[in-house]
Amino acid sequence: MNPKYALFIWSSYALALAVVLWNAFSPQLRRNDLKRRLSESLEQSGDNEE
């Protein structure tokens, strides 16, 4: 087994880690953005009512 293929193995694991991290954190980032946008629109509608 050529030792240079160790790079292929570790690259596979690094890519898998990247995919797992993206999947783990992107819903949280989206949720924070959603909550910010929704609370802003709620505040705006409250100001308009006043």
Next chain:
Amino acid sequence: MWTWFHQLASPPTFYRFADVLAPWLFGLAVLLIGVGVYGGLFFAPPDYQQGDAFRIIYVHVPAAALSLSIYTLMAVAGAVALIWRMKLAEVAVVAAAPVGASFTALALVTGMLWGKPTWGAYWVWDARLTSELVLLFLYAGVIGLNQAYSDPRAGARACAWLALVGVINVPIVHFSVTWWNSLHQGASILSVEGIRNPKISGDMLWPLLVSLAGFYLFFGAVWLRRMQNEVLWRERNARWAQETVAA
């Protein structure tokens, strides 16, 4: 039991249910993936032909299995959405697509990285590889279709149709190694013969099964989180959603 399922279809009940379940799924998934990957890298013996290159199996196989399972799940949810017009099923289809696409891409790239040391080539236009690439395009189609509509319900219904039509590709991917002369190896676990007489040593098999279980639980956690976001956005004018945002 059925009453509970009906209640779960209500967006606020689902949102609270997912809030409780997702962290447990996520914690268990991290533990299982960690154990599976560690076992695969440090406890499993090298393969007699492929040496250490076979260790890519512990991320490649779960990614490939998820790519097929998620698309099948999308087709089932799509059928439910089209037949019973259930909002949560529509949400399930659109929320699963990006996760499925990411795991399909991972299966393809890790497969290429495994192909070079074992076959001598990163890519061959083999039935398994080509049909998996078609699966990635189908996922991209669902994501694009959803974003092309301004009405989320119309977009989700179009995605449900594409998921239903595209599911024909799932058995093609799975059986491609049996139906055609393929460079890719045959099924080692997911076949009747494979279960009766395992083609893989127990030392190599247990980390794979643990890793598979972990990746499936991870998908469950991520899917629930994405569904929650979609539900919150769609229900933004409802009182419960506004209370959730304000909390």
